Amino acid sequence: MKNNLQSIKQRFGIIGNSAALEQALGTAMRVAKTDLSVLIRGESGVGKEVFSNIIHQLSPRKHEGLIAINCGAIPEGTINSELFGHEKGAFTGAATERKGYFESYNGGTIFLDEIGEMPLDTQAFLLRILESGEFIRVGSSKVIKTDIRIVAATNVDLEDKIRDGKFREDLYYRLNTVPIRVPALKDRPEDIYMLFRKFTLDFASKYRSNPIQLDEKARLLIENYSWPGNIRELKNVAEQLSVLVEDRLITAEHLMTLVPNIIQRNLPALRNQKTSEDTLQEREILYKLLFEMRNDLSEVREDLNDVKSLILGLIQTNDLEVPDVQQLKQLKESKLPNTRPNYDYERSYSDYSVTQNRSTEPIHDYNDDLPIILSQQSERDNFESTEVVEESLSLADMEKDMIKKALKKHSGRRKDAAADLEISERTLYRKIKQYEL
Numbered sequence: 001m002k003n004n005l006q007s008i009k010q011r012f013g014i015i016g017n018s019a020a021l022e023q024a025l026g027t028a029m030r031v032a033k034t035d036l037s038v039l040i041r042g043e044s045g046v047g048k049e050v051f052s053n054i055i056h057q058l059s060p061r062k063h064e065g066l067i068a069i070n071c072g073a074i075p076e077g078t079i080n081s082e083l084f085g086h087e088k089g090a091f092t093g094a095a096t097e098r099k100g101y102f103e104s105y106n107g108g109t110i111f112l113d114e115i116g117e118m119p120l121d122t123q124a125f126l127l128r129i130l131e132s133g134e135f136i137r138v139g140s141s142k143v144i145k146t147d148i149r150i151v152a153a154t155n156v157d158l159e160d161k162i163r164d165g166k167f168r169e170d171l172y173y174r175l176n177t178v179p180i181r182v183p184a185l186k187d188r189p190e191d192i193y194m195l196f197r198k199f200t201l202d203f204a205s206k207y208r209s210n211p212i213q214l215d216e217k218a219r220l221l222i223e224n225y226s227w228p229g230n231i232r233e234l235k236n237v238a239e240q241l242s243v244l245v246e247d248r249l250i251t252a253e254h255l256m257t258l259v260p261n262i263i264q265r266n267l268p269a270l271r272n273q274k275t276s277e278d279t280l281q282e283r284e285i286l287y288k289l290l291f292e293m294r295n296d297l298s299e300v301r302e303d304l305n306d307v308k309s310l311i312l313g314l315i316q317t318n319d320l321e322v323p324d325v326q327q328l329k330q331l332k333e334s335k336l337p338n339t340r341p342n343y344d345y346e347r348s349y350s351d352y353s354v355t356q357n358r359s360t361e362p363i364h365d366y367n368d369d370l371p372i373i374l375s376q377q378s379e380r381d382n383f384e385s386t387e388v389v390e391e392s393l394s395l396a397d398m399e400k401d402m403i404k405k406a407l408k409k410h411s412g413r414r415k416d417a418a419a420d421l422e423i424s425e426r427t428l429y430r431k432i433k434q435y436e437l
């Protein structure tokens with residue numbers, strides 16, 4: 001098996017020794033002799049089309065034709081005609097009948113790249129070919145049989161497409177009979193320098209110059225870069241350096257000057273999700289609540305300043321002294337006894353009794369040494385007791401309260417209340433139902 005892999009690599013110009021790459025190649029070699037449908041998955045630029053060529057060339061269909069179709073590059077209105085053909089007069093401009101690719105390459109292999117971009121109606125036709133090998137030309141009622149192998153490829157997550165209703169689930173399982181995942185370049189860092197050397201040698205031969213070389217630090221830079229464009233991006237960088245650099249030995253500083261992106265690190269991030277109109281409007285409500293909370297905090301600060309001014313006025317008017325917290329602490333520590341009182345424990349048959357050795361010194365009340373701010377009982381009675389009510393900070397409660405206020409302000413007119421809240425009426429109806437207002 002190892003010898004077969006090496007021969008396949010040499011035959012199709014594949015560079016690399018990573019385990020993930022060899023696993024993908026091994027799967028392609030084993031499935032090539034069958035007629036099973038294959039779904040090749042991988043990021044853009046990893047070389048998925050090369051794998052379709054390997055499958056075709058190692059199959060019994062190698063003497064028939066192989067055609068690669070980019071489903072995302074054909075307009076939606078003409079893709080059915082391109083794939084399945086059309087009859088004369090089937091649509092405006094159809095002056096003659098035309099055979100489609102499934103009819104022209106009967107007995108061969110068709111490679112459908114970017115299968116996730118195929119329109120839904122075309123997916124239905126393709127599903128019928130996979131199930132029965134039959135299709136109908138555009139504008140015709142005659143059923144045509146075809147014997148063609150389908151190899152599909154995608155750089156997107158088809159499961160997400162299925163959840164969004166943009167890809168048929170039954171077609172996905174038909175295509176995914178044998179999955180092959182081609183690893184991205186960042187997942188095979190041991191192969192990056194080998195590919196770079198291969199590209200620089202090819203370009204040196206093409207432009208009749210000496211091949212460029214990297215010093216140790218520059219090599220570390222290209223091996224640790226994530227290469228979001230994969231092999232295609234690496235090849236472009238190798239060609240750029242082969243043409244622009246006069247000194248054939250490239251240092252890390254020179255490399256960073258010529259390719260600034262080489263020092264960037266693409267860290268993992270949350271996947272982008274589509275935001276509905278309701279989500280955007282809910283976010284606007286939350287922002288509005290946060291701004292109002294900020295204004296409320298400003299008012300609380302002003303009230304605290306007023307309370308401070310009132311207390312200072314009381315102290316000055318009544319000629320009172322404000323105790324120093326540090327002095328109070330020192331005073332308490334100096335008055336505390338150095339030793340704990342001694343206790344004698346006497347046990348009887350019926351219960352336990354505790355007898356304390358009483359000191360002959362008089363009892364001293366340490367609270368008498370503490371200064372009093374308001375000493376007269378009549379003055380203390382002038383202040384009423386207050387109850388502190390903690391305000392709820394729940395965003396849902398605030399949102400519910402704002403909706404109540406808006407409805408009350410506009411006498412229950414939901415259209416005016418929604419305009420005042422800067423949300424749509426539909427969102428307001430949903431919120432009213434949610435909060436049972």
